[in-house]
Amino acid sequence: MTAAHRSPEESTNDGEFPFTTADFRAIADLLYAASGIHLADAKATLVYSRIAKRVRKLRLESFRAYCDLLRSDPDHPEHAAMLSALTTNVTRFFREPHHFEHMTSDLLPPLIAKARAGGRVRLWSAGCSAGHEPYSMAMTLLDAFPEAARHDIRILATDIDPLVVEHARRGLYNDGDVEPIAAPLRSKFMNRAGSGWQVAPALTELLSFGSLNLMEDWPMRGKFDAIFCRNVAIYFDEPTQTRLFTRFAERLTPDGRLYIGHSERSLIPQLTSAGLTIYRLKGAA
Ligand SMILES: C[S@@+](CC[C@H](N)C(=O)[O-])C[C@H]1O[C@@H](n2cnc3c(N)ncnc32)[C@H](O)[C@@H]1O
CATH class of the missing domain: 1.10.155.10 (Chemotaxis receptor methyltransferase CheR, N-terminal domain)
Incomplete structure (x- = not known):
């Protein structure tokens, strides 16, 4: 029953x-x-x-x-x-690896050119849980653009649950956590700390963490070149998903990309597919 x-x-x-x-x-x-x-x-x-x-x-x-x-x-x-x-906070480093491959091959080259020309680049991990997702974004970015910190590039990482945001901010992980990180990236960006691992300062320098409920007002100014909101909307009903994706569309730069989870779909008319669970604004590049 x-x-x-x-x-x-x-x-x-x-x-x-x-x-x-x-x-x-x-x-x-x-x-x-x-x-x-x-x-x-x-x-x-x-x-x-x-x-x-x-x-x-x-x-x-x-x-x-x-x-x-x-x-x-x-x-x-x-x-x-x-x-x-x-809240369900399940996450892991480089979850849904095709998104990070897409970052390297499609998203980052024009953004690196934009940053080198003095432009502003903003990425957002919305529903970042304990930080595995935004640190994966930062590792992918730094791997492609080691001098990123000298440019106007930032990654914002937010979650409704202050406990996971605190974990993310501490950046301390265990052996099982870091296993999915490819060895060359792990040796560059993860430092041994006791029996665990601490993320390298080069990653934290690019990141800002905060508690943010996606249902409330978003205090950030400016648009995002990429929004990762993966495995979050799956917990919302359809009208709530539609409202959320509409707000994301309003916050994307004309060339921006929205990355969502493997079992999520956007059906809003403003967005069109740009790859597997990747969206861009309709009519934009
Ligand atoms: C399953 S985790 C996904 C983490 C990461 N994005 C990933 O794909 O691995 C879902 C996260 O969404 C967060 N969340 C749920 N409702 C939210 C809301 N209204 N605003 C912001 N975050 C929310 C939860 O706290 C949780 O950390």
């Missing part, structure tokens, strides 16, 4: 805390309003396992009490904790 077919007061599981369909809906509604993330009924078990930890930590006796706490105080710090608990 799905959550939608149960009575709102019926418990959806036999766990440590009572968890009703109404509790699931309340949490799903709060998450949707805060982040645009849509939770299908099938995610009830996931919500239970991730939020039960929060209920326990706050020493509450039920999910009902947890929902009441959140609804009674929109500024309660638990809103951020709930968001961190429910």
